[in-house]
Amino acid sequence: MTSKRIPDGFPDRFLWGGAVAANQCEGAWQEDGKGWCVADINLFRNDVALDKKYNEEITTRDILSAMQDTQGVYPKRNAIDFYHTYKQDLKLLADTGMNSFRTSINWSRIYPNGDEQEPNEAGLRFYDNLIDEIIANGMEPVITLSHYEMPLHLTTAYSGWYSRELVDFFVRYCETVFTRYQHKVKYWIIVNQINLIIHESFNHLGIAEDKVTNLDEAKYQGVHNEMVACAKATAIARRINPEFRIGMMFADGISYPATCKPEDVLATVRRNQMEYFYGDVLLRGRYPGYAFRYFAEHNIQVQFFPGDEEALRNTADFMAISYYYTRISDAESVLKHKTSYANPHIQASDWGWGIDPIGLRTKLNLYWDRYQVPIMIAENGIGAFDKKEENGEVRDDYRIDYLRSHLAQVKEAIRDGVDMIGYFPWGPIDIVSCSSSEMSKRYGFIYVDLDDYGQGSGARSLKKSYGWYQRVIASHGEEL
Template structure:
């Protein structure tokens, strides 16, 4: 039986209809920014000495991308970065989270000779940001692994990649760290491990030996993160004065009933998402719930590994979009070893038949602001109030190439989405959670991985048929007013 909606306290059901939110609800030094990733926006895939990535091959493999597209050009940020940075400035954001393309820095990934053209490109991006008073927040790896590392040694399946990632990170710190104060190592290692090595829905598209490869890839990403942090802390932190963390994603899991088995299932679900990576980094090993279910499929951390893991993050980046009701299930209906091992069922309806939230374009994305507050409090309670940056939060619209432009720009649901989620973040801060920043995903409509260009997450509309021109949506205008401390709860929604 599905859970009754009224079991949530009224102040936890903080959607946009019941909560006002404004800039003064956040601390004066709270960071507001927008986010992107290199493969999704840059294009220029064969320019500037860039090497091939696993996503270049995956996107050109028939049947992998729903609309048959690729990101060879994407939204051409490689040539339009100044225009895009001007947009960030005009909208009033003072922070920009972007990722560096590893194959732009080391075309073969091996760290033998850095590509000067790639370094020059990111120097230009960083300098252009600073000229506009925008702080760069840089992610070292957002899924676009150099193809040579995969072809020659198995990519994340080979422990040697830890060394190569550390060399790559060291190179970035050396060239950009005099102007970059906040770094994150790897974006959503869960999705790299599960999509890339379990279900095969993401690059490199492996699924043949998922019960071993999924957890081995994740294990090496954890160690690669820790190695990069060790390099930063030992060589650069004192001189550059910055901070470094990792970016993880988590859907909140709300127990679907008061039954003990459902409550345990909900905890287990969060542990399989956040705990998979935060437990080793914070406690030195994987969560007990994972050890019990996966046993020898989970690699072991050596004493040397555990020493590397200790003190290996200054903060955590959280990508949070949606939530689910969760029940225990002996067998999961979802595909993939990782999902079946959790023994859960994810539910989107309350007992009365109402949906858990309004649905966005993607099948997985429902608008559930109260879940954001719960995830933030969970991290604070479980990991000693570790500092948090919300590194991604947003929702998508379906591409509709027959709709007039003014309809595509009038994104009322996205405005409601951000009002609700920002209200939830403000409430979590009042709860005592150490949240330091919020980055909207995404600045621009872009190549949305296996969905190609069928989904639009941007605050700014990109016209794919007419020269990739940029058009701010209602949500972008709402953010501009919000950041100025202007407007009311009804602005840009009616």
């Protein structure tokens, strides 16, 4: 009797997919009325160590300089030209057997400046065609509404999410898209990796550091405004189509205690609470007590506006996570705001990301125990320097090993009782890296012949991992 209650594999309606972001694949950055977005000013640099490559804070002067720069390399502006090649790319992706595909809508294609009253019809038509093509290829569209594509005007004319005006701007954008695709899209992730306000801070919140007096406080005010906007958008979504499934998304950042010293354990618990914070608000519907203490201890004032607490009761239906690596923390690292560091007991990728498949099972259990809502792995993968052999093959056994070991732990988490609804390897076709704006950090099953400077034929070819993923999906996860 007991054994019959333990699932013996992936659920029947499990979403086998792949995930990309518009700003990292589409290109066509000035076509069909698209406005400037924050990703358009992400500069590629080849003079930075691999483990230090990530987008840093930025000033208004930096923004204007990037907009006028004719010498620098900004790979996300052209990316892999998915805007023009999506039909053939989606066909290749669908041929893996994928039954779902996650991408984002670039906010600046729909509202080029972000504060317009009316949307850009040409941008909406592009996503009409893209979503239709996803469906025509037998894949369920999973759409992210904000994935580092905020209109840049909302940074320069306002102060990004720190400005309260963005709540209404974003809700208007969400309502436009929900209405347009109400009969085509079921699964929505409103904000990608909403807890990333340290790394990817500017790309996420669009707050130029010279426009605020206290950047840390501005970030928490900004994410508060953003969470209120998410909750308001969720309420509108349910009025438009009660069958919608609305997700909130973490970048998994929970760390392990470095030791069993009580001080290290407590410091890690308190650190991790501020990683859970966003889910506690968006899945439980209210601010937790530990957050108020954190704000008091760090001299942070977060302003609640009339109706905010009521709005936040509109909670999400599922949680999505991106999972790439784990880190550890101790009392000293938390006190010094380093917060976490590399785990010496596990191997790491070339970019210093610790490879920890068991950690995925651990985190899935922690999230399930805390929230009791379905979980989607919206991103998982390993960036690597893929080498093309003389015969054109890419033998990426390291990618197969990484994904196989992580999927094995997902299966164990399902046996633990975790309600899993989908698995989306990141970048199933090579795209420009989010954090380092380079093509050489490749994740895909499909090789794209472009280098860090955008040079190459752009031709697509299949890696060894492509056939492996086909077999995994065909066996519904039985053959890993």
